Amino acid sequence: xxxxxxxxxxxxEAVLATLSSPAAIQAYLDTTPYSPEDRDRCPLNVIxxxxxxxxxxxxxxxxxxxxxxxxxxxxxxLPQPGIDDDHVLAIFKQGGCxxxxxxxxxxxxxxxxxxxxxxxxxxxxxxxxxxNVDGLKTLRGYTVPLNLNPFDRYGWVWDDDGVxxxxxxxxxxxxxxxxxxxxxxKLSRVDDLSYRAGMLVVxxxxxxxxxx
Numbered sequence: 001x002x003x004x005x006x007x008x009x010x011x012x013e014a015v016l017a018t019l020s021s022p023a024a025i026q027a028y029l030d031t032t033p034y035s036p037e038d039r040d041r042c043p044l045n046v047i048x049x050x051x052x053x054x055x056x057x058x059x060x061x062x063x064x065x066x067x068x069x070x071x072x073x074x075x076x077x078l079p080q081p082g083i084d085d086d087h088v089l090a091i092f093k094q095g096g097c098x099x100x101x102x103x104x105x106x107x108x109x110x111x112x113x114x115x116x117x118x119x120x121x122x123x124x125x126x127x128x129x130x131x132n133v134d135g136l137k138t139l140r141g142y143t144v145p146l147n148l149n150p151f152d153r154y155g156w157v158w159d160d161d162g163v164x165x166x167x168x169x170x171x172x173x174x175x176x177x178x179x180x181x182x183x184x185x186k187l188s189r190v191d192d193l194s195y196r197a198g199m200l201v202v203x204x205x206x207x208x209x210x211x212x
Contacts, residue, residue: 004044004063004157012047016067022092022101025064026111029057029103036206040167044158053206057103058088059166062148063157065092065101072148075100075119076170077126077139080184084138085208087130088170091122091145098122105206108198119145124178128190129198133207135189144174 005013019025035041035051043063046052052060062072070092077087087109089100099114100122108129116122123142130139146169148156156162190198 003155007044007158008047012044015047016064019064019067021068022061022065022099022114023111025061026101028064029061029101030110032057032103034103034105034203034206036203040160040163042156042158042160042163045160052103053105054085054103054109055088055163055167058090058101059148059156059163060103061090061101065090066148073145074148074166074170075123075145076143077123077130078141078143078175079130079132079138080140082211083136084130084132084210087126089122091119105202106198107200120176120178127178129194131190131195131198132210134210135195137187137190140179140184141175141177143170144176146170146173 019028029052032046033051035053035056041049041052041056043060046056046060058074062074066072073091075089075091077089079086087104089102091098091100092114094114097114098116098119100112102110104110106129109126112122112125116125127139131137148166151162151166154162154165156166
C-alpha cells in the first residue's frame with residue numbers, strides 16, 4: 001500500500017480516502033462503468049481508467065478492503081463450463097459472518113452484507129441470480145478464498161502484468177461443487193421478471209456468449 005500511495009496523485013488519494021467501508025467500496029464500483037474489454041486491470045488502473053469488469057472489480061475491492069484492515073481475499077464463482085463466465089468476489093468478515101464486494105454486469109451479482117455464517121452460505125446467495133443470456137441458472141461451484149498478500153511481489157496493485165499470476169493461481173486452487181448432476185439437470189429457467197430485473201443497466205458488449 002505504501003508503494004501505490006507513493007504513485008497516486010492527490011485526486012486519486014482523495015478517491016481512496018472515500019472508501020471507508022465495504023459498502024463505500026461497493027458504491028464506487030457501482031458508479032464505475034462495466035468494461036467489456038479483454039484486458040485485466042490492476043486496481044490503480046481501475047481508478048485511472050474508471051472502468052472495470054468482475055476480475056478488475058474483485059481485485060480493486062480486495063485492495064480497498066486491505067486498506068481497512070481486512071485480508072485481501074478473493075473467491076471465484078464457477079459456472080457450468082462453456083455456457084457462462086465466472087465471477088470474482090472480494091470477501092470479508094464482520095462478527096464472524098461473511099460478506100462480499102463485487103463488480104458485475106448483472107444487478108444481482110454485487111454486494112452482500114456480512115450476515116452469512118459460512119462461505120458456502122454466502123455463495124448460495126448468488127445462485128438464483130447467477131444466470132446467462134439464455135436464462136439458464138449456471139452457478140455450479142466456487143473456489144477456496146485466495147489471499148492476495150503473497151502476490152505483492154508481482155505488483156498486482158499498480159501493474160496490469162501483476163494480475164496474470166493471480167489469474168493463473170485461481171485456476172489451480174481447490175474447488176467445491178454446489179450441485180449434483182441430477183439436481184443441475186432439473187433446474188428451471190430463471191423467470192422473466194427476475195431476468196429483466198437482473199439485466200437492468202447491463203452493457204451488452206460485456207455479456208458472455210455461450211458455447212453450446
